[in-house]
Amino acid sequence: MNVSIYVGAYDLNTQKFMSDLHESLKKLSTFLSQDFGGEMENLWIEIELSSMIANVRPVYKFRFQKRVAGKLGISGEKMPDDNNVGHYSVRPNFTELHKVNDVLEFLLKLVFQSTEVLFEKKKKFPNLDINLFRGEFIRGAASLGYDLN
Numbered sequence: 001m002n003v004s005i006y007v008g009a010y011d012l013n014t015q016k017f018m019s020d021l022h023e024s025l026k027k028l029s030t031f032l033s034q035d036f037g038g039e040m041e042n043l044w045i046e047i048e049l050s051s052m053i054a055n056v057r058p059v060y061k062f063r064f065q066k067r068v069a070g071k072l073g074i075s076g077e078k079m080p081d082d083n084n085v086g087h088y089s090v091r092p093n094f095t096e097l098h099k100v101n102d103v104l105e106f107l108l109k110l111v112f113q114s115t116e117v118l119f120e121k122k123k124k125f126p127n128l129d130i131n132l133f134r135g136e137f138i139r140g141a142a143s144l145g146y147d148l149n
Contacts, residue, residue, distance in 0.1 A: 001040055001133075003032035005111055008046035008089065009053050017049065017103045024104055024144050031140035038128030040064070042082050045111055046089040054091055062088040062117045064124065086121075090114045105146050112137055112148050 005025045010018060025047075048059060068082045090110055100106040115137060118130045141148045 001033065001036050001038075002042045003029050003045075004042070005029045005032075005045045006047065007049055010049040011052050013051065013094070014049035014097070020104060021047075021107070028108075028137075028140045028144060031143060032133070032136055034136065036129045036133045036136075038125045039084050040086050040125055040128055041084040042068075042086065044085060044087040045114065046087070047107055047111065048089050048091040049097075051094045054094070059091050060087065060089040062086060062121060064121075086118075088114070088117060104144070108141050108144075108146055109148060112141070 005028055007018065007021055007025070046060070048054070063086075065085045065087070066083065068085045092107065092110055097103065097106060112134070115130075115134055118125070118128065118133070122128075122130065138148050
């Protein structure tokens with residue numbers, strides 16, 4: 001399963017966190033991109049760091065799509081389609097976010113907690129080893145220096 005955990009939106013109030021987040025989330029995503037069984041080939045978890053968006057719409061609930069059409073890349077080349085994609089978004093409490101000492105740790109805990117949604121979808125993905133995925137998430141966070149236990 002290819003995993004992508006990324007910041008999909010931010011604003012002027014959260015832009016300052018971006019340089020610290022991007023590389024660590026990319027490393028965690030790469031670490032988690034392994035075989036956990038089941039038919040889900042891609043899992044995209046979007047972190048929304050824009051309070052403006054929060055005022056307009058709720059977070060995206062988990063959805064599964066058999067095919068997500070590729071887009072045009074920056075250089076104009078067509079990006080390939082992605083198949084069997086699970087996708088949802090999470091959004092922090094912005095008041096708390098600005099109070100914490102370590103934004104990455106705060107967001108990793110938020111994302112980890114959000115993966116419980118996979119248990120709710122267990123009927124749809126009976127062969128997906130959710131416990132293994134969550135265990136690897138904890139190991140991946142530990143490799144970045146964070147204890148999520």
